[in-house]
Amino acid sequence: MDFLLQANLSCFLLSYLLALVAEIIQFVRSRTRILQAIVFVAVLAGLVAHTAYLTARFQATGLPPLVGSSHDWLLVLAWLGAVGSLLLGFSTKSSQGMFLLPAVVLFVLLAISVDSTPSDVERSGASRWWAILHASSLVIGIALVAAASVSALMYLLQHRQLHGTLPWVRRLRLPNLERLTGINYWLVLSCFPLLTIGLFSGFVLSDKAAGHVATVWSDPIVWATIIVWLMMTANLTMLIQKKDQTGRMVARRTLLAGAFLLVMIFGLTFVTGGFHSDAPTQDRPGSPQPEPF
Amino acid sequence: MNVVVLSCNHHNAGLDIREKLAFSNEDQLQAAYAHWQQRHPSSELVVLSTCNRVEIYAAEGDTTQSLAADQLTQFVSEFHNIPPDDLTDAILFHHGRDAIAHLFEVVCSLDSMVLGEPQIVTQVKEAYRIAGEQNSCGPLTNHLFQHALKVSSRVRTETKLSEGRVSIASVAIGEFARSIFDRFDNKLTVVIGAGEMAEETLRYVQDAGGERFVIVNRSPERASALASRFGGQTDSLENLDHWMAQADLIVSTTGAAGHIVTHDRFAKVRSSGKRQPVLILDLGAPRDFAPGVETIDDDIFLYDIDALEATCETNRQARQSEVVQARQIISEQTDRFLHDVYHRATGPVIQRLRANSEQISRKELDILYRRLPHLSEEDRAAMDKAVHRIVNKLLHPPLETLRDEARSGAPHGMLDALRQLFHLGTTDE
Numbered sequence: 111m112d113f114l115l116q117a118n119l120s121c122f123l124l125s126y127l128l129a130l131v132a133e134i135i136q137f138v139r140s141r142t143r144i145l146q147a148i149v150f151v152a153v154l155a156g157l158v159a160h161t162a163y164l165t166a167r168f169q170a171t172g173l174p175p176l177v178g179s180s181h182d183w184l185l186v187l188a189w190l191g192a193v194g195s196l197l198l199g200f201s202t203k204s205s206q207g208m209f210l211l212p213a214v215v216l217f218v219l220l221a222i223s224v225d226s227t228p229s230d231v232e233r234s235g236a237s238r239w240w241a242i243l244h245a246s247s248l249v250i251g252i253a254l255v256a257a258a259s260v261s262a263l264m265y266l267l268q269h270r271q272l273h274g275t276l277p278w279v280r281r282l283r284l285p286n287l288e289r290l291t292g293i294n295y296w297l298v299l300s301c302f303p304l305l306t307i308g309l310f311s312g313f314v315l316s317d318k319a320a321g322h323v324a325t326v327w328s329d330p331i332v333w334a335t336i337i338v339w340l341m342m343t344a345n346l347t348m349l350i351q352k353k354d355q356t357g358r359m360v361a362r363r364t365l366l367a368g369a370f371l372l373v374m375i376f377g378l379t380f381v382t383g384g385f386h387s388d389a390p391t392q393d394r395p396g397s398p399q400p401e402p403f
Numbered sequence: 404m405n406v407v408v409l410s411c412n413h414h415n416a417g418l419d420i421r422e423k424l425a426f427s428n429e430d431q432l433q434a435a436y437a438h439w440q441q442r443h444p445s446s447e448l449v450v451l452s453t454c455n456r457v458e459i460y461a462a463e464g465d466t467t468q469s470l471a472a473d474q475l476t477q478f479v480s481e482f483h484n485i486p487p488d489d490l491t492d493a494i495l496f497h498h499g500r501d502a503i504a505h506l507f508e509v510v511c512s513l514d515s516m517v518l519g520e521p522q523i524v525t526q527v528k529e530a531y532r533i534a535g536e537q538n539s540c541g542p543l544t545n546h547l548f549q550h551a552l553k554v555s556s557r558v559r560t561e562t563k564l565s566e567g568r569v570s571i572a573s574v575a576i577g578e579f580a581r582s583i584f585d586r587f588d589n590k591l592t593v594v595i596g597a598g599e600m601a602e603e604t605l606r607y608v609q610d611a612g613g614e615r616f617v618i619v620n621r622s623p624e625r626a627s628a629l630a631s632r633f634g635g636q637t638d639s640l641e642n643l644d645h646w647m648a649q650a651d652l653i654v655s656t657t658g659a660a661g662h663i664v665t666h667d668r669f670a671k672v673r674s675s676g677k678r679q680p681v682l683i684l685d686l687g688a689p690r691d692f693a694p695g696v697e698t699i700d701d702d703i704f705l706y707d708i709d710a711l712e713a714t715c716e717t718n719r720q721a722r723q724s725e726v727v728q729a730r731q732i733i734s735e736q737t738d739r740f741l742h743d744v745y746h747r748a749t750g751p752v753i754q755r756l757r758a759n760s761e762q763i764s765r766k767e768l769d770i771l772y773r774r775l776p777h778l779s780e781e782d783r784a785a786m787d788k789a790v791h792r793i794v795n796k797l798l799h800p801p802l803e804t805l806r807d808e809a810r811s812g813a814p815h816g817m818l819d820a821l822r823q824l825f826h827l828g829t830t831d832e
Contacts, residue, residue: 140563272582272704273697287680288585356678358701 118163123218125156126192130215133207137281146199149207153196160189171228176245181226183249188217190253205282209260240315248308248335252371254301255342258294259368262361265290269358291357294364295349302346305339334374341367405463406543408502409475409494412456413516416493423485424493426452429533435482436537442478446470447541449548451509451530453523455516460506462543472496503547503740507733510555511564519564519722524555546744554736561732562725567718571711572600575684576607578714579706580652583682587613590651594618594635595643595663597625600686601656605633608652617646621657644668648676653683655691662693669696673703680704684711745809752818753802755827760794 129152136145167182168174176183195210264284271279272287284290312332345363411424426432432450439448443461451458459479463470476494480487497505508514512523531548534540540548559565568574584590592608594601597620605616616635619642620626626637638646647653647669657663669692680702685692690707697705768790772783801821808814821827 268582269701272579274710284582286581286585287583292585356701357680 118159118166119218119222122156122159122163123215123222125152125159126188126211126215126218128152129156129195129207130211133205133211137205137208150196150199153192153199153207153211157189157192157196160185160192164189173228174242174245176242176249179226179228180224181221183245184217184221184224186249187253187256188214188221190250191217191256194257204264204285208282209264213256213260237315237318240311240318244308244311244315247304247311251301251304251308252338254297254304255338255368255371258297258301258364259371261290261293261297262364262368265294265357265361266365269361287357291360294357294360298342298346298349298360298364302342305335305342309335309339331374334370338367338371338374341370405470406499406502406547407461407470407472407475408497408505409459409461409472409479410456410497410505411490411494412458412514414514415495420490420493421455421457423483424457424479424490425454426450426457432533433537436534436539438482439478440537440539443470443474447544448539449530449534449544451527453526456509456514458509460502460544460547462541462547464541464543472498500737500741504733504737506547506551507554507737508730510551511558511729511733512555513564513726513729513733517569518719518726519566519569521559521565524552527555528552543744546747547740550736550740550743554733557736558729558732562728564722564725564729567721569715569718569722570603571686571708571715572603572607574711574714574718575604575654575686575706576611579684579704579711580608580682581611583680583704584651587611587652589615591615591617591646591649592635592652592654593643593646593650594620594629594654594656595640595691596620596656596658596687597622597629598656598658601654602629602632604654604656604684604686605629605635608654609633613652617650619643619646644672644675647672650681651679653681654686655684656686657691659687659689659691661689663691664696665693666695666699669693669703670699673699678702682706686711742809745814746806749805749809749814749818752821752827753805756798756802756821756825759825759827760798764790764794 129149132145132148132152136142136149164182164185171179171182173182176186191210191214195207195214198204198206198210265287267276267279267282268284268287268290270276271284285293312335341363345360345367348363349360411421413421416424426435432452435450436448439446439461445463447462447464449460451460459475461470461475475496476487476490479485479494480490505514510524510527512518512520515523527548531540531544531552534544568577580587587608590613592605592613592615594605594616597618601618605613608616614634616630616633618626618630618635618637619640620629620637621640623637623639629635630637643664647664655663678700681704683692683696683703683705685705685707688708692705692707697703768787771786772778778786805814805817805821808817
């Protein structure tokens, strides 16, 4: 079973890599129908294998992928990115794959490198539902921050191309600035409530698990999430309140938040071996594990 | 197959002679078709007349009838009352394969003044439609023009011949404005000046969905005339700053000797207006906007005529690099078309040969079955099958040879030989 799961994991990673290579060839040389078809088929095949893998993990652990382990929710993030890439490939002519597929591959590689042992979240009861709410709102919120960062990066590249400083960007076929501004606005707007719910449900969950919320402050992931939440809150506030906000300013702030998020995921994953690893609490026998966040 | 093209286009004739040879409206074309049909009732004709070319495609399916270039020259000369000698240097002829390849190049816009321009497809379709309505098309021209339109579609799909815009106004709106704005119906376009370039640019903005236009010009009459064509409003140059502060798109095309909008003036305009992206198309030469205006803030996108021309040139070069691939497709499709035509020519003979063989074998089998009434149904079916196989095997070598011959040209000699050897009659009917 483990062997089959590993084979499946390699399958969709290779599919996404193939799609990414085809996208890069299209960017460097020229867009052709054959390469477009290769991208579409590779992403679709990857998604099928990816979905099968997540389903198998769910059946094996009895936990939804979002609360299973860091490995699982990183794969959920990658899955969302792959779905986005496939859907946008249908509806737009822009090179969205050049931006989304590297993120997808990155998340899968990250998922491979972290521990896939399922967490000991209660299989039923109130805590389980709090855990699902916490994990799902945070993962979707993080996915939206990542998407906002991608659109912000597109905006900045398009902006520089239009000012004549990056002529090669024309080959990327980016959406226009007005559309990117709109997309960025809605992504920033929608990630804020999700991150807020994720953050506060984490406190509730911690309270339920340990009897008080104080233990969560020793977890670096909590601090990192709070920083991203504060950055996005500041971004949203300025976006709504200040009239002289240029799209470029908003894009820069969003990209900053996205970059911090990426560093956070990377850094904490490698430093602690996964989100909410038991590293900080292992030194204190008998202390409850900070499961949330 | 006999196809001839008389071609008078921008490569080999000036506008003065092209104007004389042009068929400027549908009535004139109807008269031309009637004139041709009266003299050459068995041949097919399609006339393509645009501002850059007059081309007359004549075809004759019956190879016993000859169709010569002189007949086309005489037709044009008589119809337009121009002495044939005056046409000698202005017209070219293409025959057979060259004529077919020429049409394919024309419809793929390889022969156009602006490489890859799309209007020629519509013009060819229209010419073919009118010829059809005048009963001037036949099997050959129908097949030829339908095939030509398919070739055009393939070339435009498989190459980048039509990608990237190549005129200043189309690049300005189609590439730059569309990279900034998503929609134009809620955008205010302010035009400074009312010349031809302003009009052309406004046409592109309107095509993109633009609805709100203000024309600011020194001469109110010209501004009003332009505004009335696009449903816009006019104002004097004194109110230019007011409109620039509100504008999303500024098109400046004045013939002023110096900059009419300085850095400081536009900085003041930006500080008084709403903070939004503004696209400035400075199409004046000398420039109307002072250099450095685009550095006032992040949301000013200023393009002058040199910047736009550079993009046009890049696009032109990109299209030029696709010509080789387009010509390969055209060559391949010309061969395929000719093969189809030759193959069609052999069709009636092959059909008749098979029908004759079938008739003879059926007749002989019926006689045999009457003599041998004791044969069961299974035996008869087996004998039918055996005879059918024998006939097919006997016919296979000559038919295969005929098909091979048809690949390199119309196999008239072989078709005549088959008709005589197998008594198939002299006509293809």
